[in-house]
Amino acid sequence: MSDRLAPGARIGILGGGQLGRMLSVAAARLGFTCHIFDPGPNPPAGQVAARVTTAPYDDSAALESFARSVDVITFEFENIPTSALDTIEAIAPVRPNRRALAVSQDRLSEKTFLNGLGLATAPFAPVEDAATLDAALAQIGTPAILKTRRFGYDGKGQARLEAPGDAGPALAAMNGAPAILEGLVDFEREISVIGARGADGQVACFDPGENVHENGILRTTTLPARISRAQATDAVLIAGRVLNALDYVGVLGVELFVTPAGLLVNEFAPRVHNSGHWTQDGCLIDQFEQHIRAIAGWPLGDGKRHSDIEMINLIGADIARVPELARDPAVALHLYGKAETRPGRKMGHANRRLGPAG
């Protein structure tokens, strides 16, 4: 895989949601064809991919056939079953590598890894049961957030503790899953950096964006973030440190808290990231093409921003805003082709161009 894939090569993508869809389009732009593997029927990525396999992640025969049909495999989500990875990795290279997946799949190993690199995080402690939760509360105090160690996203699998008396209900909300108690961080703002590392070790980061979450779901990302030049440099260096430590190949999203004491790492995702969608209209090479370039062994784009952008997620009923947004000459729409609108479901996003990069 230090070899460069030539146009015409085939890329396999595990997961056919909006991230797989936008990866598939980026791959086609470079002359690659995509094969999507997804358990659900009619995945959004299937509308713009050369081939789709519909099968569950425990169907070894389907996974083997999928892996044999492609030159490299990547994914749009981090919770891929270990057995599926075992199956495909025996046949085709998987980028980014399994260590990045393993570390980021588990909030405890993720934070331990980050602290081990000398990167600050919120205080945390593992929680298995009532006794370990009591001990964690004694160490961290309240307010705090109890989160499942695995399979949490968009605010799911989380319970907030305002006082030690909330321990019982919070623990019950974990449904017996291993958890982690995190101290609440008093932050000024949330930012994220989308970084990429090539097969040759080259690193390129996009400028930090400023994120606004609502109910645990990203609402907007705005470029530039309202941070100092020193903070922007720190953020990019943190992303580079994570990329190098993991011997990472591909795009990675790092979420950070800006606090009076400096930057804390909230979490990272070993994939293209919602907070990087602004790059589609703010940069010559966007995060999706950057990821494809990395896993294909191509040189990376430089991450330079030509325009300031506000990315607005269209969640659930927000899809009704499309006619209004389509009339705005400063807005580019990116819709995901999902037939059914559900509350909390990401239906698309709008990139509003604020002007030339400031």
Place this chain on the structure above:
Amino acid sequence: MSDRLAPGARIGILGGGQLGRMLSVAAARLGFTCHIFDPGPNPPAGQVAARVTTAPYDDSAALESFARSVDVITFEFENIPTSALDTIEAIAPVRPNRRALAVSQDRLSEKTFLNGLGLATAPFAPVEDAATLDAALAQIGTPAILKTRRFGYDGKGQARLEAPGDAGPALAAMNGAPAILEGLVDFEREISVIGARGADGQVACFDPGENVHENGILRTTTLPARISRAQATDAVLIAGRVLNALDYVGVLGVELFVTPAGLLVNEFAPRVHNSGHWTQDGCLIDQFEQHIRAIAGWPLGDGKRHSDIEMINLIGADIARVPELARDPAVALHLYGKAETRPGRKMGHANRRLGPAG
């Protein structure tokens, strides 16, 4: 069709080459799904479309089934057989309309139409045989170019006459097809305007680009064109005049000669146009999305340019330049997924960002 198509609607595209491919991606971005109709196996557009029908244009059953499966039909090339149009138009709306196709399919009707609007063209005369060619030469003189009235593109079906003595070989090169003799225009440069007209009559044009052709094939388009503000305004007004006169819905490319006596119209194409590929990296809404917006009854983008761009066609063996171009941080590549490289075949293009719009 004054109704606005909602996301989820289905768009049919006649022709699955690179233009159909880039239209399909633009349609997906707005939440539409595409059905490609193409006589050849594995068309480039099929790699990024929800559905492909492989059948010849005289297969009425396939055409009917195709037309029934979509909400609106458009095309990537102008030489669609009349019988195919008859079949599909009885079932689904075709945009742009047939008059635009009929006028632009025939160089004689195209130039007659343009002159009828008061727009200047090169001098021309119809040629059927040796006698009419002699008459045409007497009227227009040499040098001149004899062209087939229909089915010419990328310099095919043309013969240059330096002197009246070239009449015989030139006429033979037409293979008996109806032809047109055009006087050679002494131009300073070639420019083109990509214009769009919405279902509601709204018109929006992209800035004129400056074109360089080699052997009848477009090599580069550069923005901005080296023309005066008055010439740019004239060019845009000409495109608007053609769009309105044809009651056009969609994107249209108009090629113009800049001469000391003013602008002459060379020809127009009732479709997205190679000289508009720069818009993918120079504008928020590119020509492909602009066309989809128009035929779907959506508001048009405003055509504003945020970046200066040089578009470089990758023709035949130029595909070998891809590794070098991929290393250039100012270049975005757009490859067409064609398996076979042939001399003269358009394999992709590169957009080089020259800087912010100047």
